[in-house]
Amino acid sequence: MHGRERRKRSTRRALRSAVLELGLERGWAEVRVEEVAERAGVSARTFFNYFETKEDAALLDLFVVPDDELAALEGPAPRLWHALTELFTADVERLGGDGADVPRFMELQRRNPGLQARQMGVFTLFEGRLSSAIAARLPDDRDGRLRAGLMSGACITAVRVGLQAWTAGGWQGPPGADVRDAFGLLAPAFAR
Amino acid sequence: MHGRERRKRSTRRALRSAVLELGLERGWAEVRVEEVAERAGVSARTFFNYFETKEDAALLDLFVVPDDELAALEGPAPRLWHALTELFTADVERLGGDGADVPRFMELQRRNPGLQARQMGVFTLFEGRLSSAIAARLPDDRDGRLRAGLMSGACITAVRVGLQAWTAGGWQGPPGADVRDAFGLLAPAFAR
DNA sequence: CCCCAACATTGCACTGCCTGCAAGTTGCGT
DNA sequence: ACGCAACTTGCAGGCAGTGCAATGTTGGGG
Structure with a gap:
């Protein structure tokens, strides 16, 4: 029951990590979603299954209060x-x-x-x-x-x-x- | 010395007005820059000479303090x-x-x-x-x-x-x- | 072990925002 | 009237983001 969920978390972390790396190393304006996805080992389309916008991947998950x-x-x-x-x-x-x-x-x-x-x-x-x-x-x-x-x-x-x-x-x-x-x-x- | 400036203000107001009208009458997601511009009597390209993004036209000019x-x-x-x-x-x-x-x-x-x-x-x-x-x-x-x-x-x-x-x-x-x-x-x- | 149903990933086509550039137009000062 | 500067416009193109349909993957029940 956990395998899927673990994998999703891992992909999500990989995307976050990739977006931070690229953003810091070459400036936010020069970051392409396609590259972020590639660095995380998924397709560009998949990026948008995880985050609604390019920015969202670079934001802190604060104020997540049930x-x-x-x-x-x-x-x-x-x-x-x-x-x-x-x-x-x-x-x-x-x-x-x-x-x-x-x-x-x-x-x-x-x-x-x-x-x-x-x-x-x-x-x-x-x-x-x-x-x-x-x-x-x-x-x-x-x-x-x-x-x-x-x-x-x-x-x-x-x-x-x-x-x-x-x-x-x-x-x-x-x-x-x-x-x-x-x-x-x-x-x-x-x-x- | 004022003709140009007056005209620019007028265009700006027209664009704001158009964006509000369209936004309220059909929902923000359905507003096309092209239509906004048309309603204000300018080209779509000109819209972006006045506002950096579509949203900006719909925002209040608050906190403009020299x-x-x-x-x-x-x-x-x-x-x-x-x-x-x-x-x-x-x-x-x-x-x-x-x-x-x-x-x-x-x-x-x-x-x-x-x-x-x-x-x-x-x-x-x-x-x-x-x-x-x-x-x-x-x-x-x-x-x-x-x-x-x-x-x-x-x-x-x-x-x-x-x-x-x-x-x-x-x-x-x-x-x-x-x-x-x-x-x-x-x-x-x-x-x- | 196998199958299947649910879920996840992907490619593709498409819309629409936004930009740079170069050409045209307009108004203003001299 | 002339020339300059400011403004507008069209065009071409990059890129974000979305719906859809096909394909792959996984975990669980038999």
Whole structure:
């Protein structure tokens, strides 16, 4: 029951790896999907069975949080912020787990603003879900909805800035620490 | 000295208008650049003289702040946050000025997450500049840099959430009011 | 061990975005 | 009226991404 799945993971990793290598060695604009596929030992058509766009292969799988974890969040605001801190620092720590070469992702994105932009776009898609989950724990008035939106946006910002700080610091220690600090600095905004 | 410039603005508006119309009436995926151009009375090639991508024509020109305005910002943190509030509420108010049909932009983006993502990407590109400008007013240590990143990220979030609230409220009154409220709610995080 | 049904990979043809270039057109200053 | 610079346009072509149908592969039940 596992053989297929293992093979798919392996191919996916190979494609990610290939896209990072090529992107770093010759610049993102010069990367052809065909070459990426070739280096990973599959056809170009197969690349698009794994990733919807060329960019997607070069993005971090952050904010992959199942619905039930969002549903498990609890209010009110200060406690909620604490829960979000734990949830997303854990999400960031998980990144290194699947052998994703995070520093290389960060470096490629740093060199290529377009990729950074795309990554943010993907994050934003998650923000809709997050915002709804948070809003369900706050009063259903204008102020509550505004706070929910700000809280979810602040989560994305905290993770992103935390990762940047970790990168700027030469990837010392676990990234979770920097992310946690970022959440901590924003906490006063959600203290009540 | 003005004829050319006026004509360019007019063409640009026509293209924006056409892209909004077509996007709303038949769905973003079904919009062809060729048709947009035709409806605006120019060639498809000319479309790309005005916008780098099809999406760009459907995005709001937010965060267009010249370097000298960024350079004019003053610290320390609480005063800085106040200055940013003024700067970006003004930027949002300016939106309606050039006849940009903001509600239709918002509606098109609401219906099309991909566009929303792209818009966020563009915002993020500005964040680099903003972050540098802010960092110059804060201590140049790890904490200062972290705060600078969070502050600039928070600005983007505040503007975005403010605009969403304004949209959710049926575009009552000036959008600046909602954006200002959003900045206000985040202020406690930057009180020192 | 074998077969088969589900799944994965691939080639192919096609659409549409986007770009560089070179030729044409238009408006502006002198 | 002239010449220059800015703008527009058509054309050719590269490349991303998609639907489809054919082919290969795998794991499980008999």
